[in-house]
Amino acid sequence: MSLSILDILREHPEEFVSGEYISERMHCSRTAVWKHIRKLKAQGYEFEAIPRLGYRLKSAPPKLNMQTLLTDLNTRVLGKQIKLLDVVDSTQRVAHEWVKEGAPEGAMVIAEGQTAGRGRMGRTWHSPQGKGVWMSLVLKPSVPLHLTPQLTLLSAVALCRAIKAVAPVDAGIKWPNDILIGGRKVAGILLESSAEDERLQYVVAGIGVSVNLTSTDYPQELREIATSLRIAGGETVDRAVLIRTFLQQLEYLYELYTEEGFAPIKSLWEALNVTLGHPVSISGATGVVEGVAMEIDDLGALLIKDNSGKRVKVYSGDVQITGNLPGQPGPGAK
Amino acid sequence: MSLSILDILREHPEEFVSGEYISERMHCSRTAVWKHIRKLKAQGYEFEAIPRLGYRLKSAPPKLNMQTLLTDLNTRVLGKQIKLLDVVDSTQRVAHEWVKEGAPEGAMVIAEGQTAGRGRMGRTWHSPQGKGVWMSLVLKPSVPLHLTPQLTLLSAVALCRAIKAVAPVDAGIKWPNDILIGGRKVAGILLESSAEDERLQYVVAGIGVSVNLTSTDYPQELREIATSLRIAGGETVDRAVLIRTFLQQLEYLYELYTEEGFAPIKSLWEALNVTLGHPVSISGATGVVEGVAMEIDDLGALLIKDNSGKRVKVYSGDVQITGNLPGQPGPGAK
Incomplete structure (x- = not known):
C-alpha cells in the first residue's frame, strides 16, 4: 500500500x-x-x-542527529567517530564488526532501536525505537587483563553520574554495573572484551538506558522491575545530552583511573552503590550464595558474609537484593 | 600442465x-x-x-589422519570434535568462526600448514606444510576473567610436558608460555579469550610446535633463534602422538587446577621454567624493564628486581633472557 x-x-x-x-x-x-x-x-x-x-x-519520535550529538562534545577520544543507525539487531554486533574493520578507540554505534539488543548472560535487552539510549562504544584501554573488572565498575560510575546529571532521579549502582532507581532497573552495561594472553585487545561497552519509555512501552513482565528516566523523573530527557554527559564522565574517570589507579574509582562506586550493606542472593557459575554484601575488593569482586557467617568472594553473577532499598517499600529488586 | x-x-x-x-x-x-x-x-x-x-x-610429507589422531585418545572432553584441514590461513581464524557457529568445548582445528599463522603481538608464525603441529583448541573454562593468566601458564606446562614425553629434548618454559630448547624457540601458545563483564566466555588456544622442520625449512632470520624437535632431538617425531599427549596433559592439569587450585600448577611451571633467576629484558606496553626475574605470583605476573634494586611486577610483555641459559653458551635467547 x-x-x-x-x-x-x-x-x-x-x-x-x-x-x-x-x-x-x-x-x-x-x-x-x-x-x-x-x-x-x-x-x-x-x-x-x-x-x-x-x-x-x-x-513523531524525536530522532537523534549527528549535529545535535556533536554539539558541545568536548571529549578528546570518545565519540569522535559515530555510526548513527535507525534500527539494527544489536549495536554490539555492529561495533564488533567495526573493530575488525579497524574502528579506532572511542568509536561509537548508536541506534534508534534494536530488534535483538543484548543483555547480560545471554538475555535480550528491550530497546524500543526512539525511546532510549542504545549504544556501543569501542575502548582500547591499556589495562592488564586481570584488571578488566575495574573497568566494569568505572563504567557504572560514569553512567550513574551522567543519569543523575540529566534527570531528577535518585539512581544507584547494583553490583557490578546495573543502574537502579527505587529498586527498578533503568540502565545496564555489558562489557564484551577480547584479549590475547594477558593483554587486553579491546572492549566493546554496550550501554542501554531506558530514557523516555512510558509504562505501556514495556512488555508486561518488565513493568514491575524496570523503569525509565521519564517514569521516575516525571519529564522527558534529551537523549543527546545524556550521551554527551556520559562520554564526558567516562573520559574524565578513565583519565583519573590512569593517573591515580583504582582507589578514587572505588570510592565513587561505593558512594553511589545500592548493594553494600544489603541482604543479597547471587546466582553465579557455582550456584547461589545468600548473605549480606559487605564490600568490594581491588579486583572488583563482591565480598559476601553468607548466612553461616563465612566470608565468600563473588567474581561474577546475578545479584538480587533481597532486603528493601531506599525509596522502595516493595519486595526487592531483580 | x-x-x-x-x-x-x-x-x-x-x-x-x-x-x-x-x-x-x-x-x-x-x-x-x-x-x-x-x-x-x-x-x-x-x-x-x-x-x-x-x-x-x-x-612425501606424512599426513595426519583422523584415525591416527583418535587412536588411543583417552580424553573426556578435549579433541572429541576435530576439523583436520590441509592448508589454511590460520587455524585461530577457523576456530573463532567455529565458536560462533556453536563449537563445543574441546573442539579442535588442525592444519597441515598455515599461510598466515598467528603469533603473539601481531607477529606471524612460520608453519610449513606437514612439518609441525599447527592447531587451535576451543576451551570454555569456568574461571573468572582475572584468573585467565593462570590458564596461560597451565597450557605452557601441558605443552612442555608433552614435548618432553615424545622427544629426547631438554625443553623449558620462558615466561609466560614459550617453549625453548637450548635457548631457541620450539613452540608457542597464543590464548585468545573473549569475556562478558567478569565472565570468561571462551578461549581459543593456538598451539604451534615446530616438530619435523630441518634447518632449511626456516627462513634465514629464524635459523639462529628457532629450533625443532627433529633438529634438537635428532629424530623425527610422530605428530599425532604429540597432539594426543598434549591433549591428555592439558585435560589432566585442568582437572588438577579445578580441584586443587593454582598452587600445584605454579609448582610445575616453576620446575619447568627457564626464566626465573635469569637476567631479563622485558618490552611491554609501558616500555622496557631490565633486571632479574625473581618469581611469579598467583595471578601469573612476573616479579622482576630491576637494575636499581626495585621490585617491578610485569603482567605482559616480550621477555628476552639476557644471561646464558643451560645448554646454550651463546648470546641469549629471544
Whole structure:
C-alpha cells in the first residue's frame, strides 16, 4: 500500500481522522488500520484516539542527529567517530564488526532501536525505537587483563553520574554495573572484551538506558522491575545530552583511573552503590550464595558474609537484593 | 600442465630422473622444473638431487589422519570434535568462526600448514606444510576473567610436558608460555579469550610446535633463534602422538587446577621454567624493564628486581633472557 497512515494524518494536522476514512483511503480493513497504529506506536509515534472521532498524530519520535550529538562534545577520544543507525539487531554486533574493520578507540554505534539488543548472560535487552539510549562504544584501554573488572565498575560510575546529571532521579549502582532507581532497573552495561594472553585487545561497552519509555512501552513482565528516566523523573530527557554527559564522565574517570589507579574509582562506586550493606542472593557459575554484601575488593569482586557467617568472594553473577532499598517499600529488586 | 613432477618421479621410484627429461615431458623450461621442485620441498616433499643424474623422490610429507589422531585418545572432553584441514590461513581464524557457529568445548582445528599463522603481538608464525603441529583448541573454562593468566601458564606446562614425553629434548618454559630448547624457540601458545563483564566466555588456544622442520625449512632470520624437535632431538617425531599427549596433559592439569587450585600448577611451571633467576629484558606496553626475574605470583605476573634494586611486577610483555641459559653458551635467547 503506497499511502501510509502517517501521510493521511499529516494531511489533517489539527483534526481527528476517522478509522473508517483511513481504511477507505488505504483500501484495508479497520482492524488493519488499528494494527498499523499499534506498530507505529511501538516505533515511538504518539497518537490521540477519541472514540467516534478517530485518530490524530500527536508527535513523531524525536530522532537523534549527528549535529545535535556533536554539539558541545568536548571529549578528546570518545565519540569522535559515530555510526548513527535507525534500527539494527544489536549495536554490539555492529561495533564488533567495526573493530575488525579497524574502528579506532572511542568509536561509537548508536541506534534508534534494536530488534535483538543484548543483555547480560545471554538475555535480550528491550530497546524500543526512539525511546532510549542504545549504544556501543569501542575502548582500547591499556589495562592488564586481570584488571578488566575495574573497568566494569568505572563504567557504572560514569553512567550513574551522567543519569543523575540529566534527570531528577535518585539512581544507584547494583553490583557490578546495573543502574537502579527505587529498586527498578533503568540502565545496564555489558562489557564484551577480547584479549590475547594477558593483554587486553579491546572492549566493546554496550550501554542501554531506558530514557523516555512510558509504562505501556514495556512488555508486561518488565513493568514491575524496570523503569525509565521519564517514569521516575516525571519529564522527558534529551537523549543527546545524556550521551554527551556520559562520554564526558567516562573520559574524565578513565583519565583519573590512569593517573591515580583504582582507589578514587572505588570510592565513587561505593558512594553511589545500592548493594553494600544489603541482604543479597547471587546466582553465579557455582550456584547461589545468600548473605549480606559487605564490600568490594581491588579486583572488583563482591565480598559476601553468607548466612553461616563465612566470608565468600563473588567474581561474577546475578545479584538480587533481597532486603528493601531506599525509596522502595516493595519486595526487592531483580 | 596436466602431468606433474611427482607423477614423473613416481614412474621411476628407484631411479634418478634428469631435469632435461622432466622439462621435455612437462613442456616447460629447466628453470620451471627447478622452481616446481622448490615449491614441493616447501610442502614437505623431500628429494635427492645429484648433478648430471637428476632428481629422485625420497619421501612425501606424512599426513595426519583422523584415525591416527583418535587412536588411543583417552580424553573426556578435549579433541572429541576435530576439523583436520590441509592448508589454511590460520587455524585461530577457523576456530573463532567455529565458536560462533556453536563449537563445543574441546573442539579442535588442525592444519597441515598455515599461510598466515598467528603469533603473539601481531607477529606471524612460520608453519610449513606437514612439518609441525599447527592447531587451535576451543576451551570454555569456568574461571573468572582475572584468573585467565593462570590458564596461560597451565597450557605452557601441558605443552612442555608433552614435548618432553615424545622427544629426547631438554625443553623449558620462558615466561609466560614459550617453549625453548637450548635457548631457541620450539613452540608457542597464543590464548585468545573473549569475556562478558567478569565472565570468561571462551578461549581459543593456538598451539604451534615446530616438530619435523630441518634447518632449511626456516627462513634465514629464524635459523639462529628457532629450533625443532627433529633438529634438537635428532629424530623425527610422530605428530599425532604429540597432539594426543598434549591433549591428555592439558585435560589432566585442568582437572588438577579445578580441584586443587593454582598452587600445584605454579609448582610445575616453576620446575619447568627457564626464566626465573635469569637476567631479563622485558618490552611491554609501558616500555622496557631490565633486571632479574625473581618469581611469579598467583595471578601469573612476573616479579622482576630491576637494575636499581626495585621490585617491578610485569603482567605482559616480550621477555628476552639476557644471561646464558643451560645448554646454550651463546648470546641469549629471544
